Amino acid sequence: MPQAIFPAPDHDHGSCASTAIAHAERLCAARSARLTPTRRHVLETLLASHKPLGAYEIMDRLAAGDGRPAPITVYRALDFLRDNGLVHRIESRNAFVACVREHADSAPVVFLICEHCGAVGEATGGAIADALATSCRAAGFSPKSPVIEIAGVCSHCRQR
Amino acid sequence: MPQAIFPAPDHDHGSCASTAIAHAERLCAARSARLTPTRRHVLETLLASHKPLGAYEIMDRLAAGDGRPAPITVYRALDFLRDNGLVHRIESRNAFVACVREHADSAPVVFLICEHCGAVGEATGGAIADALATSCRAAGFSPKSPVIEIAGVCSHCRQR
DNA sequence: ACTTTGATGTTGCGCTGCAGCAAAAAGCGC
DNA sequence: GCGCTTTTTGCTGCAGCGCAACATCAAAGT
Numbered sequence: 001m002p003q004a005i006f007p008a009p010d011h012d013h014g015s016c017a018s019t020a021i022a023h024a025e026r027l028c029a030a031r032s033a034r035l036t037p038t039r040r041h042v043l044e045t046l047l048a049s050h051k052p053l054g055a056y057e058i059m060d061r062l063a064a065g066d067g068r069p070a071p072i073t074v075y076r077a078l079d080f081l082r083d084n085g086l087v088h089r090i091e092s093r094n095a096f097v098a099c100v101r102e103h104a105d106s107a108p109v110v111f112l113i114c115e116h117c118g119a120v121g122e123a124t125g126g127a128i129a130d131a132l133a134t135s136c137r138a139a140g141f142s143p144k145s146p147v148i149e150i151a152g153v154c155s156h157c158r159q160r
Numbered sequence: 161m162p163q164a165i166f167p168a169p170d171h172d173h174g175s176c177a178s179t180a181i182a183h184a185e186r187l188c189a190a191r192s193a194r195l196t197p198t199r200r201h202v203l204e205t206l207l208a209s210h211k212p213l214g215a216y217e218i219m220d221r222l223a224a225g226d227g228r229p230a231p232i233t234v235y236r237a238l239d240f241l242r243d244n245g246l247v248h249r250i251e252s253r254n255a256f257v258a259c260v261r262e263h264a265d266s267a268p269v270v271f272l273i274c275e276h277c278g279a280v281g282e283a284t285g286g287a288i289a290d291a292l293a294t295s296c297r298a299a300g301f302s303p304k305s306p307v308i309e310i311a312g313v314c315s316h317c318r319q320r
Numbered sequence: 321a322c323t324t325t326g327a328t329g330t331t332g333c334g335c336t337g338c339a340g341c342a343a344a345a346a347g348c349g350c
Numbered sequence: 351g352c353g354c355t356t357t358t359t360g361c362t363g364c365a366g367c368g369c370a371a372c373a374t375c376a377a378a379g380t
Contacts, residue, residue, distance in 0.1 A: 140315030
């Protein structure tokens, strides 16, 4: 059953962020990948926002703590986080969001992007996956982890 | 029935391009929009390639004919062509392709992007549209002309 | 201790995309 | 045709995005 999670504007950021960090730590430990301070800071920044952030926006927010990191530093951290499925890139926005959900790697991800408040809901769509697979097969096309981005207006903004 | 068109590597570029140009002319005439030389050149360049081209790549190819146009010139032409549904932007590539197909405006478009040869197949997926609509409704999300981009390997490259 | 691997820092650069203003061209009423 | 408005184009400049190439430094293995 496809289901999207749009975090309510007033939900408990703190707890969902710490859950995600804990998950990241477990996952990295399991893969013996290193969740270094820089990488952790970047992830935390994204988690604290719950909105897509551009790389340079992340830099700005990190600048408060330590010295301002170079762009490449942030990009490398993002590469690492993406490789490990902790962060997604929103192509249509040139921005990044922390992944709140644990996926099967093969499952397609659907991003619902609110044009009003900028929030991003992450849905996993079984039905969509099936339809996509059918369509690709008809075209003789072998897909690779499809990502779907849909712009629109989220439920919370809709109510006004 | 979803169906993707991957032009065979040896198909007749010339004829499909001129068909598309003719369509563009008819459409612009009907809307009393002006298909100026610059805009036409940009469209022709995209049609001649059948692959996504970056804005600066388009500039390079236009440079041969007249003088090299400024970036903004190309972007404005692209804006015009996109507004009229003659060109699509491939977000994940920061590139543009000529639209070979006449859509209903509301129908979602599915791009199948070959990572090997760079070709782009354009499919329209009724089943996918339905699944997406269901998923969005479940999330209380109001979508706006969804565009789906899927990376993978096309049928022609697959055969090798 | 030494080597190998991986992470970070530094410099520099090319691509992407557009704002803001000025000049030229097209359409329109008279 | 003549002025007027609207559209299109040309020009300068700039900000964000993303990474290559190289040097440095820490960690992990033998």
